[in-house]
Amino acid sequence: MQARQVFSAYLRGPAEEHPWRYCPSCSKPLERCEDPESAMRCVDPSCRSIHFRNPVPIVAIMVVSGNRVLLCKRRAGTLNEGEWCLPCGYIEFDEDFLTAGRREVKEETGLDVAITSILSVASNFLRSDLHTLAVALLATPTGGLMQAGSDVDDVAWFTVGDPLPKLAFSADSHMIERYFATRLPGAPVDPLYSGSAS
Ligand SMILES: [Zn+2]
Structure with a gap:
């Protein structure tokens, strides 16, 4: 691929x-x-x-459990509202991107995760006034109770191979398809920040 x-x-x-x-x-x-x-x-x-x-740096997190991927339904009033995407968000000024990834998943889905690798990096030209540079992270759930956070309308696991809901971003589609076709994890991550050291 x-x-x-x-x-x-x-x-x-x-x-x-x-x-x-x-x-x-x-x-x-x-x-x-x-x-x-x-x-x-x-x-x-x-x-x-x-x-x-400059483009805005963001993190997008692909939380995987077996053949399932965790997706969020985008809230009304956001870009591509009603469509689904990987948990994602902006990196706070005083925050490293790995901690940002774990925080965004927790806020949007209620789940705790450990980041296991850096899947890819993507330039997203979303609108003429909105360009992001997304660090895509692979993660595995470690705990928590799944429930949609206040900034998404729904959260659910989807089995890859079955039809997925309409995805908001082509980068998400590509990364999900690529990962489940190849299982290539990308680059390893710093255990001090990934949530895997406990
Ligand atoms: Zn001035």
């Missing part, structure tokens, strides 16, 4: 305008930088800080 790490939900054109108009450091207006053109520079002579626009 061909490896894929770049997923685009739309036909990409020229980059959107940087969404910021005022400097988050000093509140003065920002102007477009000539070089690099994706950045904005503060007009205040004493500040002159440059604000880049």
Whole structure:
């Protein structure tokens, strides 16, 4: 099976305008930088800080038990609402990505997990104003009681091979299909943060 790490939900054109108009450091207006053109520079002579626009790092966690994978139904008002996805979310500023992965699974599904490997990394061009860089983690359940968290509408195990519900992200589809076809786990993870050392 061909490896894929770049997923685009739309036909990409020229980059959107940087969404910021005022400097988050000093509140003065920002102007477009000539070089690099994706950045904005503060007009205040004493500040002159440059604000880049970058993809957002997220974690997506494939929790597997035998031939089953854990999926969440996306809440109304979120991108691709009503469709299903791997538990996922943003990494907090003071948090490592492995701890973020365990926290997101706990918040969205109620389950405790140990991260067992780094499955892949994917660039997701979701909307012209939303690009993520997703670290996909493989995990195994270790405890907890399954129940949908406040930020998802439902959570359930699905047997791979049976029809899956409509998935919200092509990166999730690809990673589920690839993992169950190859059982390739990817790279090992640091046991200090993966939740496996107990
Ligand atoms: Zn400024």
